[in-house]
Amino acid sequence: MRYLATIGYWMLAVLILATVIVSFGYSFDRALFLATAMLPGMFCAKFFLPQAIRAPRRRAVAVIAVSLAIWVIEWIAMLLAHRYTQVIPWYDDIPFPTLFLNPFFLLLVLAAIVVPETLLARYLDRRLPHTERISFISDRRRVTLETTQIVYIESNDSEVLLHTLDGAVYRTKTRISQWERLLDDRFVRIHRAYIVNSAFVEELAGSQVMVAGKRFELSRKYREEAIHSFARVAKR
Numbered sequence: 148m149r150y151l152a153t154i155g156y157w158m159l160a161v162l163i164l165a166t167v168i169v170s171f172g173y174s175f176d177r178a179l180f181l182a183t184a185m186l187p188g189m190f191c192a193k194f195f196l197p198q199a200i201r202a203p204r205r206r207a208v209a210v211i212a213v214s215l216a217i218w219v220i221e222w223i224a225m226l227l228a229h230r231y232t233q234v235i236p237w238y239d240d241i242p243f244p245t246l247f248l249n250p251f252f253l254l255l256v257l258a259a260i261v262v263p264e265t266l267l268a269r270y271l272d273r274r275l276p277h278t279e280r281i282s283f284i285s286d287r288r289r290v291t292l293e294t295t296q297i298v299y300i301e302s303n304d305s306e307v308l309l310h311t312l313d314g315a316v317y318r319t320k321t322r323i324s325q326w327e328r329l330l331d332d333r334f335v336r337i338h339r340a341y342i343v344n345s346a347f348v349e350e351l352a353g354s355q356v357m358v359a360g361k362r363f364e365l366s367r368k369y370r371e372e373a374i375h376s377f378a379r380v381a382k383r
Contacts, residue, residue, distance in 0.1 A: 156267055160260045161186070167256075171244045177232050184228035185256075188221035192257045193264065198372070217257065218250040281329065285309075285317040292317070298359045300326050300334070300342040312347075312359070335376045338366040345377055 161182045168178035196217070199209035229243050246252050282291045292311065301308045302323040309317040321329075327336050336342050343358045350357035351374070354365045365373055 152271055153264070153268065156264055157186075160189075160264070164256070164260065171246075172241050180232060181225055181228045184224040185221055187224055188217050188253070189257055189260055191217050191220060192261045196261075197265075214254060215250075218253055221253045221257070222248065283309075283317075283319050283321060285319050290317055294330065294333075295344075295346065297330075297334070298344055298347050299361070299363075302340040332376065332379075335373050337363055337369050337373045339368070348377060351377060 161179070164182040164185065165175060165179040168181050169175055171178075173181065191213075195213050196210070199213040200206065225247055226243060229241075279294060280291055281294055282289060284290070292309070296311045296313070298310050298312055300323060301310065305320075307319050307321055307323050307326065309319065311317070323340070323342060327334070327342055330342070333345050334342050335345050337356060341363055343356065343363060347359040348356060349359070354370060356363050356365060356373075356377075
């Protein structure tokens, strides 16, 4: 349900954006093509801009750099899409709108799309039930676990270890970055090699966190995001 709602939102956002582009003189099918070309910038804004905003150092520089990069990506994508439609005989020859060159206009459009999607994702996280079971292959056999039993996940060279509440350890070939995407926001990345279940966090002090009696170091890269995630989950 969560994924269907997210996909539905992005489809609706593209359609709305296409109707806006129609006002510049484009036909709807051409406007829809240009709106789709804006998706790369939207996804960059969704995934990279929040990280820049929470950067531990030189936050303003990070936000400006990411915003500039997003604007360049959007401008190039829309210009290429516009030029592509120009070579199709049945399309009218419409000049590239100068407003599309305005970085404030493009960033405003992106904010109008990405901010509601972020709020929708947070709402769905609060309202919809978390994934309670997950299946994977460990030592050539299929294992199904309650996610509430997973205490932490450890990347160990070429394999990943799942440590559970009963002390069992399951070995998998699924990379830790894939586990990060598969599991819900109760599971927080705190280090290049560790993801922990926030339900088992006992103490958070400085750059260290105690999880089910085991102490972990919060790496500089993930520290601020992890602390923010722990606080958000605790408020529920």
